[in-house]
Amino acid sequence: MSEFPTYEELLARPFFFCGIGGSGMLPLAQILKGRGATVAGSDRSNDQGRTPEKFAALENQGFALHPQDGSGIESADQILVASAAVEDTVPEVVRASELGCLRMTRAELLSILFNTSGAGVAIGGTSGKSTVTGMLGWILHAAGSDPTIMNGAVMKNFVSAERPFASAIVGGAGPFVSEVDESDGSIALYRPAVGVLLNVSLDHKSMEELRELFGDFLARSGVAVINADNEEALALLPRAQKALTFGIDQEKAQIGVVPGSIADGPVRQAATIIDRHDGSEHPLILNLPGRHNLSNALAAIAGAVAADVPVAKAVAALAGFAGLARRFNIIGTSESGITVIDDFGHNPEKCAATLRTLKTHPGRVIAFFQPHGYGPLRQMGHELAETFADELGPDDVTIMCDPVYYGGTVDRSQGSERIIEMIKDAGGLADHVASREDCGKLIASIAKPGDRIVIMGARDDTLTKFATDLLDRL
Numbered sequence: 001m002s003e004f005p006t007y008e009e010l011l012a013r014p015f016f017f018c019g020i021g022g023s024g025m026l027p028l029a030q031i032l033k034g035r036g037a038t039v040a041g042s043d044r045s046n047d048q049g050r051t052p053e054k055f056a057a058l059e060n061q062g063f064a065l066h067p068q069d070g071s072g073i074e075s076a077d078q079i080l081v082a083s084a085a086v087e088d089t090v091p092e093v094v095r096a097s098e099l100g101c102l103r104m105t106r107a108e109l110l111s112i113l114f115n116t117s118g119a120g121v122a123i124g125g126t127s128g129k130s131t132v133t134g135m136l137g138w139i140l141h142a143a144g145s146d147p148t149i150m151n152g153a154v155m156k157n158f159v160s161a162e163r164p165f166a167s168a169i170v171g172g173a174g175p176f177v178s179e180v181d182e183s184d185g186s187i188a189l190y191r192p193a194v195g196v197l198l199n200v201s202l203d204h205k206s207m208e209e210l211r212e213l214f215g216d217f218l219a220r221s222g223v224a225v226i227n228a229d230n231e232e233a234l235a236l237l238p239r240a241q242k243a244l245t246f247g248i249d250q251e252k253a254q255i256g257v258v259p260g261s262i263a264d265g266p267v268r269q270a271a272t273i274i275d276r277h278d279g280s281e282h283p284l285i286l287n288l289p290g291r292h293n294l295s296n297a298l299a300a301i302a303g304a305v306a307a308d309v310p311v312a313k314a315v316a317a318l319a320g321f322a323g324l325a326r327r328f329n330i331i332g333t334s335e336s337g338i339t340v341i342d343d344f345g346h347n348p349e350k351c352a353a354t355l356r357t358l359k360t361h362p363g364r365v366i367a368f369f370q371p372h373g374y375g376p377l378r379q380m381g382h383e384l385a386e387t388f389a390d391e392l393g394p395d396d397v398t399i400m401c402d403p404v405y406y407g408g409t410v411d412r413s414q415g416s417e418r419i420i421e422m423i424k425d426a427g428g429l430a431d432h433v434a435s436r437e438d439c440g441k442l443i444a445s446i447a448k449p450g451d452r453i454v455i456m457g458a459r460d461d462t463l464t465k466f467a468t469d470l471l472d473r474l
Contacts, residue, residue, distance in 0.1 A: 195221025
């Protein structure tokens, strides 16, 4: 880190974010601006007219937006924040290189803010990070801890007319709560006071790489909060300096659930939480369905305990947690009784959790999936196909369009049709329709009363509009 400026030096310099509308970039830009820095940016989506309401909101908050043509890079003093995946031919990168600007990745910049906070609470794991970050941030906020929260998703509790895209909260001297990413290895940059590990499962890296990354993460954490129900996560417990465990099924977990106390409904659930440090029991109401969300709630409660918030306060705060945009977000139900749900599911574990939640209640499921890239599809295509085939019943339908592609040199030889054939081979009902618009027409033509239509995918904010438009059509 020595080649980068100190925290004070950073805030004194102007920033330029390449891809400022991205789910990881936008909250970081908001935190920097909230701390007094000058922040400008550009985004290909803005140039192409996608999600105009997001960029209008950014301009209303005082961010200067430029076309992605290099015109926003004007001074060698500017710091260019760009993903490591951004190609050197992008005009901002070319111009910044000509002027000799410092270039930082999102993770490098975030880790400096996080590590210098003195009270960093990091949420790691293959799935559930954004939900737990939102839950834990809300608990700390409700407890009066004045946290800063860095999330990859919009937190409904903090949305306002001025901040419709509230994926970040700028706090004071309280904890700095952030999800940390293993997919690019950047989790190695963080030194948490509290490190929460939700799960370890196949996503962007091999299991061997993930075990090493997450094990090192626990070793660097002052207190490691570990999901005892996840075999891979629990196996890493010996790497922790000091550990706190949580779990639904694991009877030795320090924060757990009283057996037989879970009542799960289509949109909310209840359970009795037990703190095995003292045997106290606390009734939890959670306005989110699904066993995975109960596990997420336990993670947030345990993380709060590690950050000195009593279990009773944490459980009480979660009754008011409103959830996140695109996390099992019920868009609405048509007059004929067809429900449309918008969801971020994009890897096997996330998709399985969503489909499992849907299948605990009656009604056919029509699952639309838009892969978030050709690379991820190649990495986990077989596991994705197994997930849709295993979790859905003989009457349910899977429909996939082509993967998201915004340009570049990625190998596009293997697409969604390969996954659809795998699902069919496993006995599932599935169809590949290249264009998303045509998928919408197909879904509208086959949907019938009582169906639940779930729209799944990542890295594309227009999926929410697709879901809303589909409901309007129904």
